[in-house]
Amino acid sequence: xxxxxxxxxxxxxxxxxxxxxxxxxxxxxxxxxxxxxxxxxxxxxxxxxxxxxxxxxxxxxxxxxxxxxxxxxxxxxxxxxxxxxxxxxxxxxxxxxxxxxxxxxxxxxxxxxxxxxxxxxxxxxxxxxxxxxxxxxxxxxxxxxxxxxxxxxxxxxxxxxxxxxxxxxxxxxx
Amino acid sequence: xxxxxxxxxxxxxxxxxxxxxxxxxxxxxxxxxxxxxxxxxxxxxxxxxxxxxxxxxxxxxxxxxxxxxxxxxxxxxxxxxxxxxxxxxxxxxxxxxxxxxxxxxxxxxxxxxxxxxxxxxxxxxxxxxxxxxxxxxxxxxxxxxxxxxxxxxxxxxxxxxxxxxxxxxxxxxxxxxxxxxxxxxxxxxxxxxxxxxxxxxxxxxxxxxxxxxxxxxxxxxxxxxxxxxxxxxxxxxxxxxxxxxxxxxxxxxxxxxxxxxxxxxxxxxxxxxxxxxxxxxxxxxxxxxxxxxxxxxxxxxxxxxxxxxxxxxxxxxxxxxxxxxxxxxxxxxxxxxxxxxxxxxxxxxxxxxxxxxxxxxxxxxxxxxxxxxxxxxxxxxxxxxxxxxxxxxxxxxxxxxxxxxxxxxxxxxxxxxxxxxxxxxxxxxxxxxxxxxxxxxxxxxxxxxxxxxxxxxxxxxxxxxxxxxx
Numbered sequence: 001x002x003x004x005x006x007x008x009x010x011x012x013x014x015x016x017x018x019x020x021x022x023x024x025x026x027x028x029x030x031x032x033x034x035x036x037x038x039x040x041x042x043x044x045x046x047x048x049x050x051x052x053x054x055x056x057x058x059x060x061x062x063x064x065x066x067x068x069x070x071x072x073x074x075x076x077x078x079x080x081x082x083x084x085x086x087x088x089x090x091x092x093x094x095x096x097x098x099x100x101x102x103x104x105x106x107x108x109x110x111x112x113x114x115x116x117x118x119x120x121x122x123x124x125x126x127x128x129x130x131x132x133x134x135x136x137x138x139x140x141x142x143x144x145x146x147x148x149x150x151x152x153x154x155x156x157x158x159x160x161x162x163x164x165x166x167x168x169x170x171x172x173x174x
Numbered sequence: 175x176x177x178x179x180x181x182x183x184x185x186x187x188x189x190x191x192x193x194x195x196x197x198x199x200x201x202x203x204x205x206x207x208x209x210x211x212x213x214x215x216x217x218x219x220x221x222x223x224x225x226x227x228x229x230x231x232x233x234x235x236x237x238x239x240x241x242x243x244x245x246x247x248x249x250x251x252x253x254x255x256x257x258x259x260x261x262x263x264x265x266x267x268x269x270x271x272x273x274x275x276x277x278x279x280x281x282x283x284x285x286x287x288x289x290x291x292x293x294x295x296x297x298x299x300x301x302x303x304x305x306x307x308x309x310x311x312x313x314x315x316x317x318x319x320x321x322x323x324x325x326x327x328x329x330x331x332x333x334x335x336x337x338x339x340x341x342x343x344x345x346x347x348x349x350x351x352x353x354x355x356x357x358x359x360x361x362x363x364x365x366x367x368x369x370x371x372x373x374x375x376x377x378x379x380x381x382x383x384x385x386x387x388x389x390x391x392x393x394x395x396x397x398x399x400x401x402x403x404x405x406x407x408x409x410x411x412x413x414x415x416x417x418x419x420x421x422x423x424x425x426x427x428x429x430x431x432x433x434x435x436x437x438x439x440x441x442x443x444x445x446x447x448x449x450x451x452x453x454x455x456x457x458x459x460x461x462x463x464x465x466x467x468x469x470x471x472x473x474x475x476x477x478x479x480x481x482x483x484x485x486x487x488x489x490x491x492x493x494x495x496x497x498x499x500x501x502x503x504x505x506x507x508x509x510x511x512x513x514x515x516x517x518x519x520x521x522x523x524x525x526x527x528x529x530x531x532x533x534x535x536x537x538x539x540x541x542x543x544x545x546x547x548x549x550x551x552x553x554x555x556x557x558x559x560x561x562x563x564x565x566x567x568x569x570x571x572x573x574x575x576x577x578x579x580x581x582x583x584x585x586x587x588x589x590x591x592x593x594x595x596x597x598x599x600x601x602x603x604x605x606x607x608x609x610x611x612x613x614x615x616x617x618x619x620x621x622x623x624x625x626x627x628x629x630x631x632x633x634x635x636x637x638x639x640x641x642x643x644x
Contacts, residue, residue, distance in 0.1 A: 075520070075524065077479075110588075110606070110611065111588075112548075113525070113548040113549050113562055113564075113568075113590050113591065114416060114417060114590075114591070114636070115417060115460055115461040115474065115504050115505055115549070116502065116504055116518065116520075116525055116548060118430075118437055118458070118460045118461075118504075119460070119474065119476060119481035119502040119504050120502065122458055122476040122479055122481065123476070123479045123480070123481070123502065125479070126476075126478060126479025127479065129479075130479075144479075145435065145436055145437070145458070146437060146458060146476070148437075150391070150393075150414055150416075151389070152388060152389055152611075153389075155387070155388040155389050155609070155611070156609055157608040157609045157611070
């Protein structure tokens with residue numbers, strides 16, 4: 001039983017990963033058209049199918065399916081082609097839901113000194129921000145914060161964990 | 175109230191060192207008629223003439239048999255400093271002196287728990303035969319006496335047992351709350367007289383206390399004496415605190431806090447508990463550093479993602495930008511005369527160490543030995559720069575101020591952020607464990623020997639050693 005569950009979970013992850021390659025397909029989710037709706041169905045007991053409020057962090061994270069995070073090489077902050085795909089998806093979302101502001105969090109792995117990592121995290125967050133601005137997102141909607149190495153996503157001390165931690169995460173301001 | 179007490183104690187010590195008020199002299203003289211103050215000051219001056227540079231050979235001192243006996247008291251009376259009275263306090267004073275000298279690694283002393291207790295009269299007239307039979311070559315005696323005003327007088331004497339003569343003596347008047355400072359002063363006196371080095375035990379350390387799992391670690395600003403005593407948390411851990419630095423007069427601590435959600439340097443006033451932003455800016459600021467005279471603060475600020483080093487008067491005022499490359503320039507540590515700054519930059523592609531004049535002119539790279547050079551800290555003596563040497567793993571290393579003669583002092587997996595003892599002879603740093611990320615503060619001397627871990631209540635990082643207390 002457990003094994004089946006694991007396999008199911010694994011395939012759904014694969015499906016998500018596959019989706020990642022085609023950002024436009026996943027971008028406009030079905031409930032989007034009825035954007036004003038969520039405010040009205042509040043009294044009815046079944047608002048669940050509408051899901052999270054468009055423009056909210058929950059809605060953004062689910063729409064991005066992983067593309068809310070971009071990754072960097074050691075000590076680097078350049079936007080590579082994979083990052084560009086993710087940032088384009090983010091930009092399209094933000095151009096669709098124009099009311100939402102976002103924070104871009106810059107992070108570094110633990111294999112750097114603390115203060116340098118703060119500077120590096122800030123540089124990464126700004127690289128992501130500048131790319132979003134170049135795609136038409138108003139600069140006033142975006143703020144950056146560097147956490148340096150203080151908030152690791154993966155806690156191991158190995159190349160795999162460090163690669164996951166060298167990142168910039170876009171978070172909608174709810 | 176605490177502040178007032180400590181201020182009055184500081185004042186008393188300052189007065190005593192400066193020649194002393196009538197009270198201090200009377201107190202000292204009543205034990206022994208010869209001039210305590212004059213001798214003490216003369217010795218402190220002699221301590222400045224160091225015979226050692228670069229490397230320290232400790233063997234000769236380690237072989238010295240130093241006996242540190244219980245401090246005697248003229249009358250065993252109650253004192254707020256010790257629940258069992260001044261006799262018991264005298265024993266504790268000797269224990270603190272013993273621990274200072276032993277943990278420093280330069281000496282292998284014998285402490286009061288293993289030695290006979292001298293009488294009050296014997297403090298100025300040692301029982302030579304007793305100590306010679308203990309194979310002691312050096313002898314530390316002391317006394318403690320409760321004064322009518324509630325304060326304590328502590329005397330400290332160093333004797334050469336073989337020659338049967340006194341080498342140095344000094345006395346201090348302290349509030350009961352600061353009794354340990356008198357013991358540190360005594361340890362400093364003995365250390366300085368025997369090693370020829372400047373004192374350092376009577377000093378404090380600011381650092382970051384760490385608790386909780388790696389992905390949700392709580393980081394609090396904390397302070398403690400150089401031996402870990404008088405530990406105190408300053409922030410409550412609700413927001414992350416990092417990289418503290420004591421002002422040279424110990425009145426303030428500059429540190430980074432995420433209290434408003436962004437990394438910002440605040441200057442925390444220990445007396446009032448108030449804190450202010452180092453500069454009014456919406457940009458992130460980090461890596462605070464004081465100038466040796468306390469008049470300026472260096473900080474690093476990222477503007478549109480580009481980090482440079484700035485200088486601001488610590489009393490407030492306009493900031494001056496010192497670096498301007500599109501690379502990351504961060505940190506900065508003043509030479510003790512305040513004329514130069516060593517800092518790190520990745521303008522060559524990786525973190526390397528650079529020096530510049532205090533006004534930002536004449537910037538040049540000094541590290542060319544392979545690997546990366548990070549978190550440089552200028553020695554208070556001026557002759558060396560300590561830094562984090564990144565060669566895969568992180569090691570603590572020192573180099574001459576021109577970048578030559580690099581020497582590695584530690585070999586941990588991740589040792590970083592060196593800070594100098596006030597006398598430039600010992601370096602503290604923090605060591606992180608692989609995977610858990612658990613951090614602890616360690617110290618090592620300039621020989622790379624005598625590495626030891628400091629006792630802290632919880633995990634510890636970012637140590638910043640202040641100067642000898644005023």
